[in-house]
Amino acid sequence: MKMISLTIDGISVQVPDGTTILDAAASLGIDVPTFCHDPRLRPDGACRICVVEVEKARSLVTSCSTPVGEGMVVYTDSPSVVEARKEILRLMWANHPYNCLTCEKAGNCKLQDYSYRYGITDEDIQLFAGEKKKHEIDDSNKFYISDQNKCILCGKCVRICGELQCTNAIGRSDRGFTTHITPPFEIKLETSECVSCGNCVSYCPTGALSAKKPVKYREWEVKRVDTTCTYCGVGCQLQLLVKDNRVVGVEPVNGPANEGLLCVKGKFGYNFINHPDRLKTPLIKKDGKFEEASWAEALELVAEKLSETRDKYGPDAVAGLSSARCTNEENYLFQKLMRGAVGTNNVDHCARL
Amino acid sequence: MTNSIKEIDKADTIFVIGSNTTENHPVIGSRIKRAVKNGAKLIVADPRDIELSKHATHSMRLKPGTNIALLNGMMNVIIAEGLQAEEYIKERTENYDELKELVKDYTPEKVEEITGIPAETIKEAARLYATSERSMLFYAMGITQHSTGTQHVFSIANLAMLCGMVGKEGTGVNPLRGQNNVQGACDVGCLPNFMPGYQKVGDPVVMEKFEKAWGTKLSDKVGLTVSEIIHAAEEGKVKTLYIMGENPMVSDPDITHVKKGLENLDFLVVQDIFLTETAELADVVLPAASFAEKDGTFTNTERRVQRIRKAIEPIGQSRADWEIIQDIMNLMGYTQNFKDAAGIMDEIAAVTPQYAGIDYQRLENGSLQWPCPTKDHPGTGYLHSGKFSRGKGLFKPSPYTPADEQPDDKYPLILTTGRVLYHYHTRTMTKRVEGLEALVPESYIEISPYTAGKLSVKDGDTVKVSSRRGEVAVKAKVTDRLDDDVVFMPFHFAEGAANMLTNTALDSIAKIPELKVCAVKVEKV
Numbered sequence: 001m002k003m004i005s006l007t008i009d010g011i012s013v014q015v016p017d018g019t020t021i022l023d024a025a026a027s028l029g030i031d032v033p034t035f036c037h038d039p040r041l042r043p044d045g046a047c048r049i050c051v052v053e054v055e056k057a058r059s060l061v062t063s064c065s066t067p068v069g070e071g072m073v074v075y076t077d078s079p080s081v082v083e084a085r086k087e088i089l090r091l092m093w094a095n096h097p098y099n100c101l102t103c104e105k106a107g108n109c110k111l112q113d114y115s116y117r118y119g120i121t122d123e124d125i126q127l128f129a130g131e132k133k134k135h136e137i138d139d140s141n142k143f144y145i146s147d148q149n150k151c152i153l154c155g156k157c158v159r160i161c162g163e164l165q166c167t168n169a170i171g172r173s174d175r176g177f178t179t180h181i182t183p184p185f186e187i188k189l190e191t192s193e194c195v196s197c198g199n200c201v202s203y204c205p206t207g208a209l210s211a212k213k214p215v216k217y218r219e220w221e222v223k224r225v226d227t228t229c230t231y232c233g234v235g236c237q238l239q240l241l242v243k244d245n246r247v248v249g250v251e252p253v254n255g256p257a258n259e260g261l262l263c264v265k266g267k268f269g270y271n272f273i274n275h276p277d278r279l280k281t282p283l284i285k286k287d288g289k290f291e292e293a294s295w296a297e298a299l300e301l302v303a304e305k306l307s308e309t310r311d312k313y314g315p316d317a318v319a320g321l322s323s324a325r326c327t328n329e330e331n332y333l334f335q336k337l338m339r340g341a342v343g344t345n346n347v348d349h350c351a352r353l
Numbered sequence: 354m355t356n357s358i359k360e361i362d363k364a365d366t367i368f369v370i371g372s373n374t375t376e377n378h379p380v381i382g383s384r385i386k387r388a389v390k391n392g393a394k395l396i397v398a399d400p401r402d403i404e405l406s407k408h409a410t411h412s413m414r415l416k417p418g419t420n421i422a423l424l425n426g427m428m429n430v431i432i433a434e435g436l437q438a439e440e441y442i443k444e445r446t447e448n449y450d451e452l453k454e455l456v457k458d459y460t461p462e463k464v465e466e467i468t469g470i471p472a473e474t475i476k477e478a479a480r481l482y483a484t485s486e487r488s489m490l491f492y493a494m495g496i497t498q499h500s501t502g503t504q505h506v507f508s509i510a511n512l513a514m515l516c517g518m519v520g521k522e523g524t525g526v527n528p529l530r531g532q533n534n535v536q537g538a539c540d541v542g543c544l545p546n547f548m549p550g551y552q553k554v555g556d557p558v559v560m561e562k563f564e565k566a567w568g569t570k571l572s573d574k575v576g577l578t579v580s581e582i583i584h585a586a587e588e589g590k591v592k593t594l595y596i597m598g599e600n601p602m603v604s605d606p607d608i609t610h611v612k613k614g615l616e617n618l619d620f621l622v623v624q625d626i627f628l629t630e631t632a633e634l635a636d637v638v639l640p641a642a643s644f645a646e647k648d649g650t651f652t653n654t655e656r657r658v659q660r661i662r663k664a665i666e667p668i669g670q671s672r673a674d675w676e677i678i679q680d681i682m683n684l685m686g687y688t689q690n691f692k693d694a695a696g697i698m699d700e701i702a703a704v705t706p707q708y709a710g711i712d713y714q715r716l717e718n719g720s721l722q723w724p725c726p727t728k729d730h731p732g733t734g735y736l737h738s739g740k741f742s743r744g745k746g747l748f749k750p751s752p753y754t755p756a757d758e759q760p761d762d763k764y765p766l767i768l769t770t771g772r773v774l775y776h777y778h779t780r781t782m783t784k785r786v787e788g789l790e791a792l793v794p795e796s797y798i799e800i801s802p803y804t805a806g807k808l809s810v811k812d813g814d815t816v817k818v819s820s821r822r823g824e825v826a827v828k829a830k831v832t833d834r835l836d837d838d839v840v841f842m843p844f845h846f847a848e849g850a851a852n853m854l855t856n857t858a859l860d861s862i863a864k865i866p867e868l869k870v871c872a873v874k875v876e877k878v
């Protein structure tokens with residue numbers, strides 16, 4: 001592979017031919033801001049927040065879509081770069097609602113983060129202050145809300161839905177000031193082709209697309225635990241968001257099987273976990289009715305019945321159905337119980353159903 | 354799966370048969386659509402027009418239960434036109450002549466009559482599959498849930514081997530496993546004829562190995578499958594049944610019969626996270642922790658072993674399934690001393706050759722695909738590279754036989770069953786997620802406009818659906834996605850349960866019930 005040598009912020013680096021300036025900078029640990037960039041998508045160059053200065057170039061270039069060149073000298077944080085980024089942020093604020101205080105995305109919003117990073121002041125926000133957008137909020141989808149007043153038109157959601165999820169449920173509509181993201185013909189999301197996978201929601205950099213939260217939480221309040229989806233056999237990797245021993249949300253993780261995508265069940269199907277219907281104590285049926293029992297009582301009864309049946313009728317009078325939903329470790333132990341402790345091979349699960 | 358999910362990007366042609374991928378394996382469904390967008394060709398064969406059909410170059414709506422005829426027909430075309438992979442067949446397979454002999458009769462014209470797919474489409478699809486550089490085949494329950502499920506699977510393997518489409522990247526025979534850990538449950542021995550790692554029950558070497566490893570005497574008699582267990586319960590031969598995390602009262606065919614079996618038991622233990630329809634019948638119910646409350650591993654459809662991690666404390670007094678099982682083993686005097694799930698994985702690795710190289714420390718750095726025979730083995734992306742695990746690939750020619758139950762005057766329609774995107778299995782989890790439940794709150798039957806018209810049924814009307822085994826009342830959904838003599842029901846629901854109607858006829862080898870085809874009658878009520 002051909003390697004290209006260049007200098008970024010005074011550090012020389014070699015990267016394979018075809019690498020973008022953004023990725024080359026990332027390989028040096030330099031975090032260039034991005035809104036519309038997603039490594040899984042073809043570069044779009046829509047937001048321009050990722051601009052950098054390249055010596056001898058006529059103007060600033062978008063690092064997410066510009067490949068490196070031999071001998072390039074790049075500055076990712078020069079005064080002109082910083083000023084250009086501030087200008088982009090000022091323009092975004094010109095019509096963006098100014099209520100981060102109660103926005104669900106606060107703490108996980110790139111507009112907020114970069115405004116902080118570049119020291120956007122009240123004056124900056126007022127500088128171009130103009131008419132605010134007045135889009136109706138679409139909360140018709142069962143799982144997420146689209147508030148187009150907060151949209152910065154990075155276009156990521158449209159590309160994710162079209163290029164990765166491949167549902168093509170949403171697109172840009174109108175031009176100029178009223179441009180916004182919507183299903184075709186301005187129909188509500190609920191009646192659109194949208195399959196509620198939430199992949200657009202997970203990657204929207206602002207509060208324009210946000211998950212409905214059965215339990216309110218702030219981004220900084222939750223513990224995040226990486227795990228595997230409990231539904232189908234694809235084995236998507238995801239993160240459970242936990243607050244007060246409650247799973248309150250799910251975010252995708254870039255695993256080998258899912259590459260950061262989820263479906264509606266993985267993304268929004270978590271509320272069964274803390275559901276009030278969960279079984280909380282062992283139950284023993286007495287005279288046709290369940291009564292709560294202690295673990296000791298219930299386990300002793302089960303062990304006794306298993307042993308009794310085995311001794312009286314032989315081990316094959318006992319059978320076990322294991323679970324395609326339990327872990328490998330649990331299934332292993334279950335068949336070991338049937339085979340080793342009871343002495344029967346009557347163990348199966350619903351692989352076939 | 355013989356291959357990996359990411360290889361979808363490498364395939365030139367993708368053939369999906371008996372899998373409604375976008376609803377049942379949605380993220381793989383998206384990946385297939387993306388491959389098509391990037392230029393791959395797609396062949397779809399299903400009794401209904403599914404979402405993937407819209408993206409297909411060749412969409413084949415076949416009569417339920419006629420997949421083998423279609424596959425044999427495709428092979429007929431391939432051989433007739435000399436498109437088979439001669440060298441591959443010579444070097445890597447056995448029994449080709451017998452296959453050639455069998456498929457000779459399956460001319461596209463004859464297959465058109467059986468399947469309803471135009472002969473010309475069969476020819477084109479066959480050519481496309483055979484002549485592409487890399488053809489990748491996917492299937493699911495639409496192939497396996499037949500009384501001839503095993504022959505279905507053979508036919509698929511025959512087609513793939515005939516064209517040399519096994520053992521290289523972007524090809525393969527890829528069954529999509531439905532539930533999160535079906536693959537793993539099979540791998541670690543929850544099968545009546547296999548010990549962990551598909552080591553045969555009854556093989557003296559295997560039995561001796563496990564008797565030594567587990568320090569106990571073992572039975573070398575092959576056990577009963579789910580359906581056989583239910584039968585045996587009904588006959589009074591099985592007296593005590595322990596069910597962990599399954600709900601046969603909704604998932605199994607002919608629920609009336611399942612109920613009879615379970616009620617006839619002396620003792621039923623059900624361990625689950627909710628009081629399921631099955632748990633209602635139990636003598637003892639043990640509350641289990643959910644996947645969010647424990648450590649462990651799941652093995653996905655591409656043989657990838659991945660961690661789950663404890664995120665919250667168990668709800669109420671519920672406990673991880675393995676802790677419960679271990680306690681029972683100890684109370685029965687078969688002492689186990691596992692301190693955590695990692696310890697159990699170490700024992701799995703010790704007795705399961707495919708998992709021998711897997712441990713929790715390695716899994717912290719990323720997942721591993723089995724076979725992973727040693728601690729420094731990187732895992733295996735695709736199987737049968739260079740040669741088949743058994744040496745030579747054996748063609749198993751399989752004739753088409755009609756489904757066990759055929760429509761007649763009394764039950765004139767063919768019912769096929771399946772799943773929807775918004776629900777999972779018997780709904781124990783998804784019915785408790787408000788939004789999912791709101792999207793598909795009740796059972797229904799899909800019926801063609803012509804047939805609906807004939808029965809004076811309108812979209813949304815309640816209809817009575819009956820079969821030789823039972824009847825249910827459900828809403829009619831009129832749609833032109835299926836043929837006039839075919840109806841479809843999702844199986845998820847306990848109310849209006851499709852499995853009140855389905856046939857228990859079993860595949861004689863894999864013991865899979867014929868859930869995909871039975872004869873029913875639909876009436877307006």
Ligand code: SF4
Nearest residue numbers: 161194195197198200
């Ligand atoms: S939720 Fe999924 S299908 Fe719906 S618009 Fe977003 S990406 Fe598209």
Ligand code: SF4
Nearest residue numbers: 151152154155157204
């Ligand atoms: S809704 Fe979000 S992701 Fe979509 S264009 Fe607007 S800001 Fe970008």
Ligand code: SF4
Nearest residue numbers: 229231232236263266
């Ligand atoms: S997120 Fe959806 S596709 Fe992924 S494993 Fe879960 S259920 Fe399957």
Ligand code: FES
Nearest residue numbers: 036045047048064
């Ligand atoms: S991130 Fe580069 S143009 Fe948007």
